[in-house]
Every structure is written in structure tokens, then in C-alpha cells.
Amino acid sequence: MKKLLAAAAALCPMIFALAGCAGGDNFTEKEYHSGEQAIERIEVDAEDRELEITASEDGQVHIYYCDGEKEYLEISVSEENVLTVRLVYDKDWTDYIGFKPAAEYRRIELRVPDGAIYSLSAATTNEDINVTGLTFLQSVSLDCNGGDVAFENLGAGESIALKAKNGNITGSVSGSMDDFAIECTIKKGESNLPTDKKEGGKLLSADCNNGDIEINFAG
Numbered sequence: 001m002k003k004l005l006a007a008a009a010a011l012c013p014m015i016f017a018l019a020g021c022a023g024g025d026n027f028t029e030k031e032y033h034s035g036e037q038a039i040e041r042i043e044v045d046a047e048d049r050e051l052e053i054t055a056s057e058d059g060q061v062h063i064y065y066c067d068g069e070k071e072y073l074e075i076s077v078s079e080e081n082v083l084t085v086r087l088v089y090d091k092d093w094t095d096y097i098g099f100k101p102a103a104e105y106r107r108i109e110l111r112v113p114d115g116a117i118y119s120l121s122a123a124t125t126n127e128d129i130n131v132t133g134l135t136f137l138q139s140v141s142l143d144c145n146g147g148d149v150a151f152e153n154l155g156a157g158e159s160i161a162l163k164a165k166n167g168n169i170t171g172s173v174s175g176s177m178d179d180f181a182i183e184c185t186i187k188k189g190e191s192n193l194p195t196d197k198k199e200g201g202k203l204l205s206a207d208c209n210n211g212d213i214e215i216n217f218a219g
Contacts, residue, residue, distance in 0.1 A: 032075050044124075048125060118136065120139075128144065128148045137156075141162075167211045170213075173204065181198055181202070191206070191213035
């Protein structure tokens with residue numbers, strides 16, 4: 001028994017040392033600007049990152065973010081003009097012991113030309129997604145696990161898909177309810193949408209587990 005206690009006592013300082021080192025990643029502010037590169041579609045796949053998506057004022061796509069040495073964004077544009085933003089972890093198991101980076105390092109600001117992008121797909125975990133004043137030519141999909149999906153005057157030519165787990169879906173959609181067929185799934189929460197509405201030239205789908213749905217229509 002004494003040997004076990006001695007081993008545990010020897011191990012504790014090691015654990016605390018590893019936890020202290022885990023927060024030692026250095027972060028640098030970075031920017032991406034599309035310039036003359038044509039962007040038709042945008043796909044964002046992040047973890048533990050707040051996504052703030054608003055309108056660009058100059059017709060370009062701009063991204064403001066912070067990169068660490070062991071967690072950073074990969075940003076690329078395909079031949080099909082799809083801009084992909086993906087969070088990459090390059091860590092050993094010991095790097096996961098300790099605290100998350102500070103909130104200011106876990107934020108991605110995306111500026112998108114209003115009414116000029118065919119589709120946006122954005123997903124994150126444990127943080128919120130906020131979209132303000134944007135319309136997409138075809139579709140928009142917002143997916144958050146562990147945070148809220150919030151939006152204002154969100155529009156799309158064909159479909160809007162919203163999904164949240166352990167968070168709320170709230171905001172306003174451009175157009176009237178008559179414009180949309182609606183598919184709504186709600187678990188452990190309340191919703192102001194009909195669960196199944198067939199009529200409408202566009203599709204609005206909302207799926208929320210352990211949260212509330214409140215979506216208004218901006219006429």
C-alpha cells in the first residue's frame with residue numbers, strides 16, 4: 001500500500017506539469033483574402049471555434065483567424081472554385097491535457113459577398129455560429145454541436161438547413177413562411193415552426209436536440 005501511495009505521489013507532479021505545458025501553444029493572427037480568385041462555394045469544418053459570418057463590402061471573401069503551432073486552419077480553393085476551411089490538429093496525446101486556448105484564439109471571422117456565393121456549409125462544435133445579412137444563390141447549411149445557431153435575414157435561392165445539438169436555433173429568414181416547405185425536428189425543446197409543411201418553392205429544415213427553435217420570417 002505504501003508503495004502505491006508513493007507511486008501516486010510521484011505521478012501527480014508529472015500530471016500537473018503536462019497540464020501546464022498543454023496551454024503553451026503560441027497563436028498568431030492571420031488573414032486570408034480571395035483577391036481575384038473566383039469563389040463559388042464555401043465549406044467550413046471546425047471544432048471548438050466560434051464562427052462569425054457577415055457580408056463583405058468589396059466582393060471578396062475575407063477570413064480572419066488565429067493559428068497555433070499545433071492547431072491551425074488549412075485554407076484551399078479547388079479547381080471548381082470551392083473554398084475549403086478546415087481546422088487541423090497536429091498534437092500528441094499529452095497536448096490535450098489542460099485548458100483550451102483563450103476565446104480570442106478560438107474565433108473565425110468570415111466575410112462573404114452577399115448574393116454572390118452559390119452555397120455555404122459551416123459546421124463547428126462547442127461554440128456558436130452567427131450569420132448576419134447574407135443570401136446565397138442556392139443553399140446554406142449551418143450545423144453546431146454544443147452551441148447556438150443564430151442568424152439575421154438569412155436567405156437562399158433553394159434551401160436552408162439548420163442543425164443544433166445542446167444549443168438553440170434562433171433568427172430571421174428572408175421571405176415569408178409561404179415561400180418555404182418546412183421540415184422541423186425538435187427533441188427536448190420547443191419550436192415555433194410547423195413540423196411538416198409541404199407547400200413552398202424553397203426548403204427550410206431545422207433539427208434541434210436539447211434546445212429551442214425560434215425562427216421568424218422577414219417578409
